[in-house]
Amino acid sequence: MNYPIYLDYNATTPCAPEVIEAMLPYFGTHFGNAASKSHPYGWMAENAVEEAREKVAHLIGAKSKEIIFTSGATESINLGIKGIFENYAGERQHYITCQTEHKAVLDTFAELEKRGAEVTYLPVNSKGEISLSDLETAIYPHTKMICLMWANNETGVIHPIPEIAQLCEKNCIIFFTDAVQAAGKIPVSVKSVHLMALSAHKLYGPKGVGALFVRHNHELPKPLAQIHGGGHEKGMRSGTLNVPAIVGFGKAAELRLGEMTQDARRLELLRNQLEKALLEIPGAVLNGSQENRLPHVTNIAFAGVEGEGLFRKVNLKVAVSSGSACTSISPKPSHVLQAMGLDPDLGRASIRFSLGRITTEKNIEDAIAWVKKVVEEVINV
Missing domain, CATH: 3.40.640.10 (Type I PLP-dependent aspartate aminotransferase-like (Major domain))
Structure with missing residues (x-):
C-alpha cells in the first residue's frame, strides 16, 4: 500500500x-x-x-x-x-x-x-x-x-x-x-x-x-x-x-530514556517549521498554548473551511487526526476544543499534527505543501 x-x-x-x-x-x-x-x-x-x-x-x-x-x-x-x-x-x-x-x-x-x-x-x-x-x-x-x-x-x-x-x-x-x-x-x-x-x-x-x-x-x-x-x-x-x-x-x-531529550529537540524544530508555515494560511489559528506544551504536537484550526472535506482530503497524503483516536469517528467537534471555547465549526476544521521518531524534514516540507494546497482547494469550492 x-x-x-x-x-x-x-x-x-x-x-x-x-x-x-x-x-x-x-x-x-x-x-x-x-x-x-x-x-x-x-x-x-x-x-x-x-x-x-x-x-x-x-x-x-x-x-x-x-x-x-x-x-x-x-x-x-x-x-x-x-x-x-x-x-x-x-x-x-x-x-x-x-x-x-x-x-x-x-x-x-x-x-x-x-x-x-x-x-x-x-x-x-x-x-x-x-x-x-x-x-x-x-x-x-x-x-x-x-x-x-x-x-x-x-x-x-x-x-x-x-x-x-x-x-x-x-x-x-x-x-x-x-x-x-x-x-x-x-x-x-x-x-x-x-x-x-x-x-x-x-x-x-x-x-x-x-x-x-x-x-x-x-x-x-x-x-x-x-x-x-x-x-x-x-x-x-x-x-x-x-x-x-x-x-x-x-x-x-x-530506548526512550536514552533518546527522548535529543529527539524532543529535533521534533520541536520540525514542529515549529510546520506550525509557522501553516499559520501563514489566512484564517489559520493555533489551538492551545504556544509555550507550555509537548514539543512534537500542534493543533491548528482553519477558519472558513468545511471541516469534513478538509480532513478527508488532507488524509489522502498526510495521515493526521482531528483529536483523540478513540473519538475520531465522531462528526462532533472535539470535547477538548469545545471546553476551550472554540466555535463548533472551527473545532470541526481543526487538525492535530503529531510528529515522531522517524519524521523527517522532507516529510514536513511535503506536508506543508499538501495542506496548503488542500486548504486553498477547499476554500475555493
Whole structure:
C-alpha cells in the first residue's frame, strides 16, 4: 500500500525495530508462562517480565515493585479510579478532574457518578490551561482524588504537575495522572504522584500493554482489584501476563530514556517549521498554548473551511487526526476544543499534527505543501 506521510504519533507509534527484535524470542523459543514457577520455561518468562518492570519503572523514576502491568492505559485508568472508589466504599466521595481529560477518564468518572460519587470537572481557559486557584477551591473535606493528565493528547498542553502534586500532598488527597502522552516524550517523575497510567504503544512499544504506577509505603490507600482470578500482579490485576508485549514495553522504555531529550529537540524544530508555515494560511489559528506544551504536537484550526472535506482530503497524503483516536469517528467537534471555547465549526476544521521518531524534514516540507494546497482547494469550492 502507498501510505501517506504519518503525522499522527499521538494516536499510536510504530514499534521500534529494537522492540520487535526483543519481543520475537518470547513468542516462540521462550514461550513460558511467567506464573509457572517450577521449570525453566516459566523462570525465563518471569525474569524477562521483571527486567521489563525495572526498565518501565526507571523511565518514570519509580521502584519496580510499584509497576502493575495491564492491557493498556484504559484498563490502568479504570483500575486506578474505580479501585480507589471501591476502597472508600460506604464513605461520601468527591473527585476532581478536568473537562479536557481523555474519554477513558471522563467516561470512568461518569460511571462513578452513577454509583453515587460527586465529581467536579474543572474548566480550562482558551489555551486549555486549568486555574490552580479553581483547583484549590474545588477541594472538599471528602475529596478522595485529583485526576489530571500530564499532557493533553489533542493540544499537547502540559498541566502544572509539581504544583498539583504539592496541593494534593498538603490536603492528603490521592493524585492520579494520565501520563500516556508525556512518558517517553518528556521527562516524567512519580515524585508526589500516587497513581500514574502509562501505555506502551504511545512510546514505540506494542499495543495491548500498559502499566499503572501505584505508590508503595504511603498512608493513602491503593486501588482494589477490578479483575480477579489468580492474584497476578500483586493481587491487583489477575490474568496470564502478555510476556512478549511486556518485554517490548520494557525495551521501548529503555530506548526512550536514552533518546527522548535529543529527539524532543529535533521534533520541536520540525514542529515549529510546520506550525509557522501553516499559520501563514489566512484564517489559520493555533489551538492551545504556544509555550507550555509537548514539543512534537500542534493543533491548528482553519477558519472558513468545511471541516469534513478538509480532513478527508488532507488524509489522502498526510495521515493526521482531528483529536483523540478513540473519538475520531465522531462528526462532533472535539470535547477538548469545545471546553476551550472554540466555535463548533472551527473545532470541526481543526487538525492535530503529531510528529515522531522517524519524521523527517522532507516529510514536513511535503506536508506543508499538501495542506496548503488542500486548504486553498477547499476554500475555493
